[in-house]
Amino acid sequence: MGEASVKTLETRTDLSSPQVTEVEARPGGQRTLVSRLRAPRRPRIWFEVLLIAVSYWTYSLIRNAVPEQKTVALANADWLWGVERSLGIAVEQSVNHTIDSVTWLIVGMNYYYATLHFVVTIGVLVWIYRFHPGRYAATRLVLFATTGVALVGYYLYPLAPPRLMNGQQFIDTVLKHHTWGSMASGNLKQMSNQYAAMPSMHIGWSLWCGLTIFAVASAPWARILGLLYPTATLVVIVATANHFWLDAVGGMICLAFGYAVSRAWFGSLPHRLPRHPEPAGPHPATELLNRFRR
Secondary structure, three states: OOOHHEEEEEHHHHHHHHOOHHHHHHOOOOOOHHHHOOOOOOOOOHHHHHHHHHHHHHHHHHHHHHHHHHHHHHHHHHHHHHHHHHHHHOOOOHHHHHHOOOOHHHHHHHHHHHHHHHHHHHHHHHHHHHHHHHHHHHHHHHHHHHHHHHHHHHHHEEEEHHHOOOOOOOOOOOHOOOOOOOOOOOOHHHHOOOOEOOHHHHHHHHHHHHHHHHHHHOOOHHHHHHHHHHHHHHHHHHOOOOOHHHHHHHHHHHHHHHHHHHHHHHHHHHHHHOOOOOOOOOOOOHHHHHHHHH
């Protein structure tokens, strides 16, 4: 009976422990090309800086290359303003005039609009790169896809911001208070397409920052600040008469598209991926370059 027990145990052990082949043991040995491309890898700083710089330059070039269809953009602004009135949410003018009456507040919002859009976004990218490298590529893809689809909106739906509307008495707070608060006002207005207000990337990017911080940060105060940032940005874009409420909705839709693209590619939302990437072998692009060097 003892021998039978030993033989049975040995048989079960053999069946439950299949032999691992050399190909399976190698990182990425059994993976398809697509799965290897999808595998999160530790980002390289030089590549990320170059990628972000080139991407933003391309985004600015395309955005500003969209024809400034002034007549169509103003007509679309009048239509959108009418829609908001019919929905009972056309409070942009009241917010604009009320906050403009407090000089220190509106001046601060002008500088907020001009600077934090870039500073906070880059700061969140650096934070994820440094402390959550396994989630970095997926998080970055959300931002890139969001920005990319926004370009389609600028082309298909030129829209004037409230401050450029005719006969609606919105206040251009940058011109009035002589502050550097918008690339589309004052001496810098020739550097930016003034009729690309829909969707609002101030909302798209700030909400990306807020949701990323909320989903990944462990400190309660940081998660609260993450949610407050896009909320404050929404007030700022309306108070400075740079956007309608519905422009913000457009930015949210673009962000939802960005998350959908990232989830489809990586198979999960960014915050659900491992904090640190697992060894995945050399990148297929690196292997291709090495072959050409031989």
